[in-house]
Amino acid sequence: MTRLTVNGTLVESTSDPATPLLDVLRGELNLVGTRFGCGTGMCGACFVLLDGRVTPACDTPLSAAADRSVVTVEGLAPGDDLHPIQRAILEEQAGQCGYCLSGMMISAVALLAADPHPSEQAVAEALDGNLCRCGVHRRIVRAVLKAAE
Amino acid sequence: MSVSVGADGIISVRVGKVELGQGVLTALAQIAADALGADLAQVRMLPARTGAGPDEGFTAGSMSIARSGPPLRESCARVRAACTAEAARRWDVSPDQVTVRRGEFRHGTRTATYADLAPSPAPGPAPGPAPGPASGPASGLASGLASDVAPGLATETPPPGATTSDPGPPVFVGTSVPRLDLPDKVAGRPRFIHDLRLPDLLHGRVLRPPSPAARLTDLPPDPHVVRDGSFLGVLAESEPEADRALTHLRKSARWAESDTLPDEHDLHTYLRTSPHETLHVHTPATPSPQGDLHTATYSRPFVAHASIAPSAAAARWNPDGTLEVWSHTQGVHPLRTALSQILGHDRIEVRHVEGAGCYGHNAADDVALDAALLAREAHGRPVLVRWSRQDELTWAPFGSAMSADVAAVVDEAGMIRSWRYDVWSQGHTSRPGYAGAPGLLAGAHLERPWTYPPAADPPPQAGSGMARNAIPIYDFPHLQVTGHRLLNTPIRSSALRSLGAFMNVFAIESFMDELAEKAGTDPLTYRLAHLSDPRGQEVLRRATTAAGWGRPGLGLGFARYKGTGAYCAAVAEVEAEHDVRVRRLTIAVDVGQVVNPDGVRNQIEGGATQATSWTLKERVRFDRRRITSGDWETYPILRFTETPEITVDLVEHPGTPSVGAGEAAQGPVAAAIANALAATLGARVRDLPLTRDAIIQAIQ
Numbered sequence: 001m002t003r004l005t006v007n008g009t010l011v012e013s014t015s016d017p018a019t020p021l022l023d024v025l026r027g028e029l030n031l032v033g034t035r036f037g038c039g040t041g042m043c044g045a046c047f048v049l050l051d052g053r054v055t056p057a058c059d060t061p062l063s064a065a066a067d068r069s070v071v072t073v074e075g076l077a078p079g080d081d082l083h084p085i086q087r088a089i090l091e092e093q094a095g096q097c098g099y100c101l102s103g104m105m106i107s108a109v110a111l112l113a114a115d116p117h118p119s120e121q122a123v124a125e126a127l128d129g130n131l132c133r134c135g136v137h138r139r140i141v142r143a144v145l146k147a148a149e
Numbered sequence: 150m151s152v153s154v155g156a157d158g159i160i161s162v163r164v165g166k167v168e169l170g171q172g173v174l175t176a177l178a179q180i181a182a183d184a185l186g187a188d189l190a191q192v193r194m195l196p197a198r199t200g201a202g203p204d205e206g207f208t209a210g211s212m213s214i215a216r217s218g219p220p221l222r223e224s225c226a227r228v229r230a231a232c233t234a235e236a237a238r239r240w241d242v243s244p245d246q247v248t249v250r251r252g253e254f255r256h257g258t259r260t261a262t263y264a265d266l267a268p269s270p271a272p273g274p275a276p277g278p279a280p281g282p283a284s285g286p287a288s289g290l291a292s293g294l295a296s297d298v299a300p301g302l303a304t305e306t307p308p309p310g311a312t313t314s315d316p317g318p319p320v321f322v323g324t325s326v327p328r329l330d331l332p333d334k335v336a337g338r339p340r341f342i343h344d345l346r347l348p349d350l351l352h353g354r355v356l357r358p359p360s361p362a363a364r365l366t367d368l369p370p371d372p373h374v375v376r377d378g379s380f381l382g383v384l385a386e387s388e389p390e391a392d393r394a395l396t397h398l399r400k401s402a403r404w405a406e407s408d409t410l411p412d413e414h415d416l417h418t419y420l421r422t423s424p425h426e427t428l429h430v431h432t433p434a435t436p437s438p439q440g441d442l443h444t445a446t447y448s449r450p451f452v453a454h455a456s457i458a459p460s461a462a463a464a465r466w467n468p469d470g471t472l473e474v475w476s477h478t479q480g481v482h483p484l485r486t487a488l489s490q491i492l493g494h495d496r497i498e499v500r501h502v503e504g505a506g507c508y509g510h511n512a513a514d515d516v517a518l519d520a521a522l523l524a525r526e527a528h529g530r531p532v533l534v535r536w537s538r539q540d541e542l543t544w545a546p547f548g549s550a551m552s553a554d555v556a557a558v559v560d561e562a563g564m565i566r567s568w569r570y571d572v573w574s575q576g577h578t579s580r581p582g583y584a585g586a587p588g589l590l591a592g593a594h595l596e597r598p599w600t601y602p603p604a605a606d607p608p609p610q611a612g613s614g615m616a617r618n619a620i621p622i623y624d625f626p627h628l629q630v631t632g633h634r635l636l637n638t639p640i641r642s643s644a645l646r647s648l649g650a651f652m653n654v655f656a657i658e659s660f661m662d663e664l665a666e667k668a669g670t671d672p673l674t675y676r677l678a679h680l681s682d683p684r685g686q687e688v689l690r691r692a693t694t695a696a697g698w699g700r701p702g703l704g705l706g707f708a709r710y711k712g713t714g715a716y717c718a719a720v721a722e723v724e725a726e727h728d729v730r731v732r733r734l735t736i737a738v739d740v741g742q743v744v745n746p747d748g749v750r751n752q753i754e755g756g757a758t759q760a761t762s763w764t765l766k767e768r769v770r771f772d773r774r775r776i777t778s779g780d781w782e783t784y785p786i787l788r789f790t791e792t793p794e795i796t797v798d799l800v801e802h803p804g805t806p807s808v809g810a811g812e813a814a815q816g817p818v819a820a821a822i823a824n825a826l827a828a829t830l831g832a833r834v835r836d837l838p839l840t841r842d843a844i845i846q847a848i849q
Binding site for chain 2 (some may be wrong): 043133
């Protein structure tokens with residue numbers, strides 16, 4: 001049994017402690033907003049906040065999250081509310097297929113927590129670990145800057 | 150097209166086209182709403198499936214708006230006419246006295262809605278070819294995923310006394326309606342096929358051979374392994390268990406491998422080694438004129454789709470003998486036929502569920518067969534199969550490598566009198582059904598394996614393959630264009646965004662700059678001097694004006710996609726201090742009548758960004774045995790800090806037919822970058838990608 005806090009709620013996972021955190025979130029907890037992309041932490045699709053730090057859930061074992069706090073895309077805002085970054089992405093229509101968005105929003109939220117008014121370059125650097133194939137990068141940067149306003 | 154009105158007034162539309170991340174269902178919903186005179190909020194786009202709705206082949210080639218828009222308009226207009234006629238009957242007026250705006254039919258003070266006027270839905274299942282798989286709640290998707298609704302008025306019903314009522318001026322077409330699918334994706338709600346949670350779901354993994362020619366030689370007996378020839382897979386109750394079982398299987402399988410791959414450093418030679426099929430794309434009627442001859446040779450490597458999500462599919466064999474398949478395929482009907490060929494089974498329904506971005510024929514269809522093969526051993530339980538990142542980057546079809554020779558004869562003023570172009574390439578389609586073959590990957594690994602023909606090319610009326618955009622848009626008095634399709638290759642190739650156009654436009658537009666330089670003429674002036682097409686001229690002027698043409702270091706690229714589609718001109722500004730970086734792209738595009746301006750901009754921006762990535766970074770790597778670029782380190786794509794600023798200028802032509810925007814920017818952007826690099830560094834690189842090493846070599 002592993003105890004951890006997910007989106008503000010204490011949960012007890014029965015998964016093997018070596019199970020990737022991503023599988024616990026998607027499989028056991030049915031929080032599918034965090035995506036599988038590569039399995040090696042190289043694309044950012046599975047980023048979550050672990051005690052506030054951007055962390056790839058795909059190659060982080062459940063045991064590493066024990067007694068810690070995990071925030072996923074579903075926990076960025078309470079209930080059906082949207083976080084400012086989510087609203088800004090909709091306003092900028094900063095998406096095509098949308099598969100990479102969850103991880104990008106996690107990176108953006110961590111950036112804005114540390115630097116509420118980042119420069120454009122700082123936004124690009126903060127998102128450099130997130131890959132996007134559809135090519136919405138500049139829209140995402142605009143959305144993050146908008147969310148910071 | 151299937152258009153039906155529910156009792157709640159929701160109008161459900163099912164087209165054969167599928168959402169690939171490009172926003173096409175949003176654009177088609179706009180067209181439908183306007184043709185119905187309905188509100189956009191009451192139009193619901195249903196996902197394509199084989200058991201209902203039209204067979205529109207593949208969603209590909211930037212053809213969806215051009216091909217599906219008119220029949221969708223027609224179907225919606227028929228439903229509108231039927232409801233108008235019903236309103237007229239009830240109010241005892243003539244149909245042309247009834248107006249409809251935002252879903253409200255009106256005559257004087259009397260009003261009615263679609264829900265009031267449409268016949269009550271007949272009880273029972275949705276109409277469609279029988280026998281189909283059960284379509285009860287069990288086959289629906291998890292909450293949040295789109296599901297089917299009860300049918301009401303079907304468009305097949307001819308409207309009584311069909312008078313076409315006036316739907317009014319367009320309300321939604323021509324406006325930047327927000328994407329319908331984005332709110333779910335931004336909120337992280339289940340939307341993708343990977344999120345499908347069918348009751349009693351099993352998870353499957355496939356162990357692909359380690360190299361294209363590998364064959365299984367030894368595998369210890371294991372009741373948990375599904376095997377058919379060299380096709381191997383595992384089933385498990387959860388994803389981590391499936392991954393562990395796959396790791397175990399990988400350790401125990403023994404393969405015989407052989408060296409069958411070409412030299413990745415000499416693709417020119419490889420592509421030009423026979424046998425080929427020769428394709429006479431354009432043959433001149435007269436002998437070539439005399440004059441100064443200039444020649445150059447260009448190439449591009451194999452390029453991967455590299456979508457951020459690995460392909461996935463689900464399948465279930467039902468007790469009644471039907472097979473259900475959920476897939477992010479580009480064509481539910483062709484996939485159904487291909488599955489039927491391989492499985493020897495006809496009672497299949499394929500339903501579309503969104504995957505991650507699709508840029509051509511990726512592994513979506515392949516993994517559907519994998520799921521069907523694994524589900525066959527699952528005793529009626531559904532199976533969700535997801536590929537690994539490595540399989541996605543090494544086993545999905547690639548965009549073919551290409552090599553081209555161009556030779557031009559110029560007069561004393563440097564004007565082109567004659568143009569000869571020869572291009573060597575593998576075929577650009579091995580989609581399900583190409584050359585009559587199913588083409589699905591696992592079919593070649595079965596105990597009784599399928600032998601597939603080499604990749605083919607779409608015919609000219611479908612836009613060609615390696616010859617796409619091989620005919621320049623310019624007015625050359627003498628033109629010879631020949632394609633040479635490689636017939637023998639161990640590397641799997643198929644359609645990747647713009648097919649041969651990316652390379653052909655890169656070569657043509659690079660060479661135009663080289664000839665302009667030899668003529669001592671500005672590249673824009675030189676192009677305009679060879680171009681009589683007014684829409685082309687306008688796009689060139691708009692892009693160059695917006696970019697401040699005349700400053701040093703800019704590069705230009707231009708084409709009309711497929712010769713019949715969107716006009717696109719791109720101006721690039723690069724910096725090349727440590728690595729090459731594209732700072733800015735200024736693009737003008739003419740897609741005829743624009744359905745959704747922001748949607749077009751998004752497609753052009755995305756296409757331009759992806760083309761920048763292909764141009765600067767991308768190349769499938771291999772040794773003589775294995776594809777070696779199996780992760781994001783060995784197959785890098787453009788990152789945030791490397792993406793250019795992009796400005797898109799839409800050249801509007803209301804009233805002209807709409808053409809697709811998805812692929813128009815690929816070739817022009819590549820050429821613009823290469824030309825900007827030549828203008829900035831004085832170095833001409835003719836072999837993609839334009840890496841630091843390639844540039845240093847070109848300078849030396």
